[in-house]
Amino acid sequence: MVSLLAQTLEQQLRGIPLLAVGTTCPGGFTVIESILHWLANGVRQPVCIFNSGNAAAFIGKDGRLYTLRTVLNEDGLSELRLDAAKSDSQEWQLTDTPDVAAVTVAHTERCILVLDSKMELHVRQDDGTVQDSCLTEEVVNAVSGQTALVEAALPRPLGGRCVAQVACSDKHYLALTSDGVVHSCGSNTSGQLGLGHTDFILKLSPISLDKNGMNRFAIFVACGSEHSAVLCEQGTAITFGSSHDFRLGRRSETWVNPWPQALDMPGSARCVRLACGAKHTLFLTATGQLYGCGQNAQRQLSSAVSGCVTTTELPFSHENGLPVDIFCHPSLNVSVVLTKENRFFICGEAGSLFHTAGLIEHFLPYDRDAIMIENRIVFMKHSTSQVYIPGFNDPKVGTVELVAAQEAEEPEPDGAYASRLLERHLAVDSLRRLTHQALEGGSLTPQDVIKEYAGASVGPSPGVADAAKAKKFDSPTFSVHVGLDTIKVRSQYLWRLLESPCKGNVTRHEDGRYTVRIHKYSYEALLAYGQYLHEDRVDCRLIHETEADRRPEVAVELLELAEEYVDSTGLAEKCAQLVRRAATAGSLAQCVSSCLFLHRSALAVEVTKLRLCVDNACDIMQVVDACDLNDPQAQYIQDIVMNFAAGNATAIVKSDRFSSLDDALKSRLFVKLASMGLLKT
Secondary structure, three states: OOOHHHHHHHHHHOOOHHHHOOOEOOOOOEHHHHHHHHHHOOOOEOEEEEOOOOEEEEEOOOOOEEEEEEEEOOOOOEEEEEEEOOOOOOOOOOOOOHHHHHOEEEEOOOEEEEEOOOOOEEEEEOOOOOOEOOOEOOOOOEEOOEEOOOOOOOOOOOOOOOEEEEEEOOOEEEEEEOOOOEEEEEOOOOOOOOOOOOOOEEEEEEOOOEEOOEEOOEEEEEEOOOEEEEEEOOOOEEEEEEOHHHOOOOOOOOOEEEEEEEOOOHHHOOEEEEEEOOOEEEEEEOOOOEEEEEOOOOOOOOOOOOOEEEEEEOOOOHHHOOEEEEEOOOOOOEEEEEEOOOOEEEEEOOHHHHOOOOOEEEEEEEOOOEEEEOOEEEEEOOOOOOOOOOOOOOOOOOOEEEEEOOOOOOOOOHHHHHHHHHHOOOOHHHHHHHHHHHHHHOOOOHHHHHHHHHHOOOOOOOOHHHHHHHOOOOOOOEEEEEOHHHHHHHOHHHHHHHHOOOOOOEEEOOOOOEEEEEOOOOHHHHHHHHHHHHHOOOOOOOOOOOHHHOOOHHHHHHHHHHHHOOOOOOHHHHHHHHHHHHOOOOOHHHHHHHHHHOOOHHHHHHHHHHHOOHHHHHHHHHHHHOOOOOOHHHHHHHHHHHHHHHHOHHHHHHOHHHHHOOHHHHHHHHHHHHHOOOOOO
8 A cells, every 4th residue: 555655745756747757767667666665765865856857866766876867869859868877896776774764866067976875975977078087087978969878887986984964056065974074076166165265176175174273073064056054063053155145144255255164153052954045044953943044035034034144033933843954955045944743834935836926935834745846856755753863873973982881891799789889878768678678588688789779769879870780781782972073072081081091991993983881870871961062951861751751860970970070061060950950859869869979968958948848858867867967068958857857747757758767867856846845745
């Protein structure tokens, strides 16, 4: 049964005359069948239309690259010509495997670019005007005075390097390699190659994105008609090329800007995606705000704003949904927003989509599966449930792998490990269960302590790391992928660890990547830390939890990490703020215990005042009693709890937890009640 997605896409694809003919490939399948097949398998862009809708390049259902174009025959009549491309040494073919989702087909006026499932870039020359050593040594033959593709090689201009993404205009293109370097090639009249000059470049050349002697790590690239944009790991947007209509988002004394320059976004907003149209640029921030700059004659920035000299927030209503991606086309003046609900909103010169010749002046919903304007494909959905956004924790881009919860080479003896768990303050509930177990069974073994601790809902410091170790023999190894450039900028501790000659837990691979084994912290803590380094926000939800389920355990663990890693970026304070918000009555005891252990007594006082109640007062009394009362803040917490217990004596004494209190604590409470005249004799 053909899916609804395939049906609607097929209808839209048949609206393009070149594809509607139904040309059959040697394997017996059509162009449209091939496109639908690869979209269903997760391929992001299996086809591109070029030459004013008279030519196309696509991945056939058999995995080969095909080109289809209208040419003149000997009688001067138009006919379609279908050709297949080959690689240097053998027939080039894609495999039908999950990793094929990396495949992208793009086109400039001179060449076809294909990014395959192995992240290799192939470039095929598409006219006979230039002998390009970068693209191919072979000049394409001419048929009846018209250029037509023939069997030709697909050379790899960046052989040996993994290419994460390509972006094209009609006259230039950018290639982003997995090590965060951007390479450019093609027309450069406005400096759109970002190489510091305006010379035409035939060979892919790396762009310098240096800042203060440190190379920025790029994660996304986009091409407009005569300008380009690069997104770096820290959320920095960099633009270069023509500044006509202020499409670069910054003021410039000249229309030609060959040097890459970072933008100052309003409110220091952090970008997560950008897109370039013919004469404008869009920026999407981590908080879902949409910004734009450039020309607005076709209302591609909506009628609510005029032409934007600098980046200006666009009025995309969040009632439409949370924006997760943005799209433009380098030859069109349109803007497209994709929301979390996988729904398109569009404005600009897209009236034909709504059966009108006018402009779309506000972002209107477009409930179709592809956006195709004037035979140009802006975007096609390959899934109705998942939106792919590359960035943090992408193993294809991140060059440093942080590995959590691996098995140690020489495990600690169970007895010593159990003793250390007890010394480092198990949660109150755990201590109570162990005590009852010992009384009932007559004994308590180290395995009982380890089992209790591994299954207890306890704070991460001093608990989560040890709990992870207790489960190390049956729990999987988790990895977090972080960019090397981000570590250089944001974590001097990790950077020194990578560079240190004494790095037993660090492995550097031949391809320049690193693996760092960190056994002390949980996967959730490392994931939150990596996300903080990349995105400057702390999101401490445990795996598979929703926002409503957020708990303070990971935030408290991050406090310990921030202390150990000598963090100077403000992580500790952000974690403290999260603990204040996320601590609940049920988790208060473990939060207070962990905060006191980390010498965060002031934070322990704050959360105690916020979350102290009858149900947890006895637990807090027991936690504080086990601490060093020479700490004035710990003494202060004890006074707060004792005064609260005295004020709610009846409810406290009747509670189930009161019976499990130590006799010394009970005596202290009764003395307090007597001193307040609340006990009758």
